[in-house]
Amino acid sequence: MxxxxxxxxxxxxxxxxxxxxxxxxxxxKKAAFSKAQIIVFPEDFLSGGxxxxxxxxxxxxxxxxRKIFQNLAKKYKIDIVAGSIIEKNRIGNFNVxxxxxxxxxxxxxxxxxxLWLTERKMIVSGxxxxxxxxxxxxxxxxxxxxxxFPEIFRRMVKKGANIIFCPSLWYRGxxxxxxxNYNPKTQINRVNSLCKIxxxxxxxxxxxxxxxGKLRTSIGNNFDEAIGxxxxxxxxxxxxxxxxxxxxxxxxxxxxxxxxxAERAYKIRDDLRNRIL
Numbered sequence: 710m711x712x713x714x715x716x717x718x719x720x721x722x723x724x725x726x727x728x729x730x731x732x733x734x735x736x737x738k739k740a741a742f743s744k745a746q747i748i749v750f751p752e753d754f755l756s757g758g759x760x761x762x763x764x765x766x767x768x769x770x771x772x773x774x775r776k777i778f779q780n781l782a783k784k785y786k787i788d789i790v791a792g793s794i795i796e797k798n799r800i801g802n803f804n805v806x807x808x809x810x811x812x813x814x815x816x817x818x819x820x821x822x823x824l825w826l827t828e829r830k831m832i833v834s835g836x837x838x839x840x841x842x843x844x845x846x847x848x849x850x851x852x853x854x855x856x857x858f859p860e861i862f863r864r865m866v867k868k869g870a871n872i873i874f875c876p877s878l879w880y881r882g883x884x885x886x887x888x889x890n891y892n893p894k895t896q897i898n899r900v901n902s903l904c905k906i907x908x909x910x911x912x913x914x915x916x917x918x919x920x921x922g923k924l925r926t927s928i929g930n931n932f933d934e935a936i937g938x939x940x941x942x943x944x945x946x947x948x949x950x951x952x953x954x955x956x957x958x959x960x961x962x963x964x965x966x967x968x969x970x971a972e973r974a975y976k977i978r979d980d981l982r983n984r985i986l
Contacts, residue, residue, distance in 0.1 A: 711964045712845050715740035715748040718939040719792075720922040720956035721878075723757030726767055730755060730774070734781060736958055741785035745960050746811075746845065750792030751920040751939075752804070752853050752878040758924050759795060759804065759828050768797040775807055775815070783813035788843065792876045792918070793821065793852050801833035806850045806876055810843065817841040819850035823858055827926070840868040846965055849913075853877040856903050862911045867981055870913060871968055877919045880926065880933040900938050901951075908942035912977045914963050915942045921954050944971035 717736045722728045733750060740748040753759060755774060756767040769775075778791040791807045804824070808817035820835025821828075838861060839850045849870035855861050856875055865873060881896055882888040888895045900917070908915040920935040940951035941961050950961045972978055 710845060710966075711962055712746040713744060713960050713962050714916060714941065715743070715745035715958055715960045716916065716918055716939050716941065716950075716952070717748065717750050717958045718918070718937050718952045718956055719751050719754045719920050721751075721754055721757040721920050721924060721935070723924050724764070724767070725757075726755040726774075729757075730777065737781050737785055737787065737789065740958065740960065741787045743960055745787060747788040747790065749790040749874055749916060749918045750876060751918050751935075752793040752806075752876040753795065754792040754876075754878075754920060756795060758878055758926065759802075759832055764795070765797075765802060765831055768795045768802050770797040772796075775809075778807065779809050779813040779815070782809045782811055786811045788845075790850070790874045790876065790918075795832075802831055803835065804828065804832050804852060806839075806852055806874075808841070808843070808848060808850060808874070816843055817848060817850055819852065821852040821855065822861065823855045825854045838864045838868065840865050840870045846871040849873040851875050853879060856900070856907070856917070859907075859910070862907055862913075863981065866911045866913065866978065871965060872914045872916065872963075873907070873911075874916045875918065877917060878924075879919050879936055879938075880924075881936050883933050884926070884931060897936050897938060900936065901940075904938075904940055904942045905946040905948065909944050909946050910977070912944050912968055912971050912975065914965065914968065916940075917942070921956055943967050944975075 819839035849865035937954035
């Protein structure tokens with residue numbers, strides 16, 4: 710099956726959700742008019758990162774933003790992966806990604822499992838992988854730091870996921886000694902390597918969506934830079950399209966036939982179904 714995905718590499722206006730929402734609406738309209746079937750946004754793209762107690766004031770306890778994206782999906786007849794939204798309930802704050810189909814129906818809801826170090830003091834970790842049916846095949850959702858851990862991919866693939874979306878807010882890591890002392894491009898190299906590896910080793914279409922721009926972090930209350938590198942990768946370590954580090958949107962056609970061809974060649978999914986470990 711062939712379909713088009715609009716990947717939005719978003720420059721976040723930190724702590725200005727209404728301004729970000731207005732810009733997101735413009736991207737949805739543009740993608741729909743360009744005949745994309747799915748549009749995807751980065752992690753925390755409405756608020757700009759969960760980096761200190763201040764940001765928790767923007768946590769959504771009433772489903773306000775989810776409902777807005779449901780209405781947008783219905784209005785423009787396009788599936789939306791709504792980046793991630795910080796939501797609050799009686800248990801605590803969660804980092805949540807929604808997949809909303811073109812009728813406005815929620816097909817998937819994922820609560821981030823593998824939290825980044827600075828998230829852990831204010832965000833509750835999810836505990837379930839998220840795989841669900843769509844008209845384009847079985848889809849899985851992860852968020853940012855989940856990309857590091859191969860186990861979550863294996864669990865989704867065992868549940869039949871063919872396409873996995875990863876909204877992200879991944880920084881350059883200016884405060885990290887290993888980046889400063891060894892390679893300032895460590896995080897860029899890491900993301901690009903992992904995107905190709907995850908698609909290849911799991912026989913999936915992998916869609917990675919990151920932000921760009923400078924944002925305040927909780928590490929010494931300094932600013933860091935989101936590295937971009939949004940991309941779509943497929944088996945064979947093939948990058949269909951990739952962005953660098955400025956705000957823009959690309960629309961890429963994907964064909965799930967590649968997954969059948971790759972499975973015939975490598976039997977990865979067959980081995981996963983039958984292996985003991």
